[in-house]
Amino acid sequence: SLGIRPVMITGDHPLTAMHIARSLGIADDREAMTGRELTDMGVADLEPVVGDVSVYARVAPKDKLHIVRALQNQGHIVAMTGDGVNDAPALKQSHIGVAMGKIGTDVSKEAAQMVLLDDNFATIVNAVEEGRIVYDNIRKFVKYTMTSNAGEVAVMLLGPLFGMPLPLLPLQILWINLVTDGLPGLALAVEPAERGTMNRPPHPPREHIFDRRMAVDIVWIGLLMGVVSLAMGYFQWQTDAESTRQWRTLVFTVLTLSQMGNALAIRTSTDSLFRVGLLSNKAMLGSVLLTFSLQMMVVYLPPLQDVFHTAPLSLWELGVCLLLSTVVFWAVELQKLWLRRYHKPHETQRNR
Incomplete structure (x- = not known):
């Protein structure tokens, strides 16, 4: 095997x-x-x-x-x-x-x-297992980073297409890249071995870390992240175009939290997160909670509001942001469910 x-x-x-x-x-x-x-x-x-x-x-x-x-x-x-x-x-x-x-x-x-x-x-044998874990985690890190960046690009491109001003300010983009790419990305590096790591054939020698399947995932996950992040901000902008800080804060918050859901879902290639458990990688859980706390500080603390040009969200708005930010997580979980049921491992590389 x-x-x-x-x-x-x-x-x-x-x-x-x-x-x-x-x-x-x-x-x-x-x-x-x-x-x-x-x-x-x-x-x-x-x-x-x-x-x-x-x-x-x-x-x-x-x-x-x-x-x-x-x-x-x-x-x-x-x-x-x-x-x-x-x-x-x-x-x-x-x-x-x-x-x-x-x-x-x-x-x-x-x-x-x-x-x-x-x-x-x-x-x-132990070295082979460690090598497979490292290879898998590198792929997860690349996939997470690229899908997050694709989501940011989608937001910045789709917003003007819908007639909106720039959805995010440069400082907000830098904040997202610093907080969401850094902490969860480091946590993915210590992700433990997945179930079945030692029961699968080796990767083809000419296989690249960045393959066609990953490219497709980056496109659709990034596009979905961008659409979801713009959804509530666009509705707020249509309702009150003058409340620029308010709708930008909505887009900013949904995008940041969506990337946290994406990080949790990407932890496994095919297994559900609910099977492996949140506590199987405490570093990831800690990074998600820390990122959420930092984002709430940016939204609700007046000194940081002035720096990042944010506005406080109502309890209802925050609840909707949390709900929308889970869309990417559930979409990736559904993809993994489909892979578990219909995708069979490639057999031609066994015993190579």
Whole structure:
């Protein structure tokens, strides 16, 4: 389910190698390929069968290099472990060379890209999990930042199209970028692993962090955020065009709080926030509460009202702002519900 196929390459006798491999669940009933067979085969001859062989016995150091090259030529991403001087060429050739920190030679460590300090093979699995968590969180941060910025752009473009003056002042935009991008963005960096992180195939090697699906999400979430943020402000502007501070404060507040709802929803790729729970990332919960408190200070404290050109909202107006700011959250939650029901993980990258 991890999408990684372990292969044993050893100098031991084939019977010994197969016994160990079967006890570890690496091999099935097929026989091990021996170094003698590898000697009679070139890399081109090895390529058609290398994907089906999980155990190599009585292997010479040069044969390890042939195995790595054959796997790479078949499109596999190869990680190679080793500790001796003779392992250095294969470690260097592989995509990820992994040397042993305690028993490994200096030559093998120099050739490798990663060193296991505890010499524990299981640590590689932990490293894979950490790598997937970091990759996922980078994507979440990029998606959150870009959707928030897209929402601000939508507000600034749609407002004049509807005949309104500029919906936000430069200082208000700077405030949104400072508070909503900074605090929740940092909290996304410490988001824990999602359910099923280690039960999915690896990402395609050529996949970019910013892909087509993310681009589509940025457009529709940003557009929705802009429309929702302008809705009440536009109604207030139509009712009383002279109350510029009032309707700008409405737009300002809804946009800020909508981005908080967006941050909460983006925490997971497919699981509902209600499944993982608000307390699973206390940093995010704290950042949302702090941002809300700061926004209320900007709206209700007279010294900050003069700085940010805001006006106090009535209880009814604040309630409507809170209600509208949840629209983006529920829209993203509905998208995740659809993904859970109808989107199946791509299977072609398994065991690559």
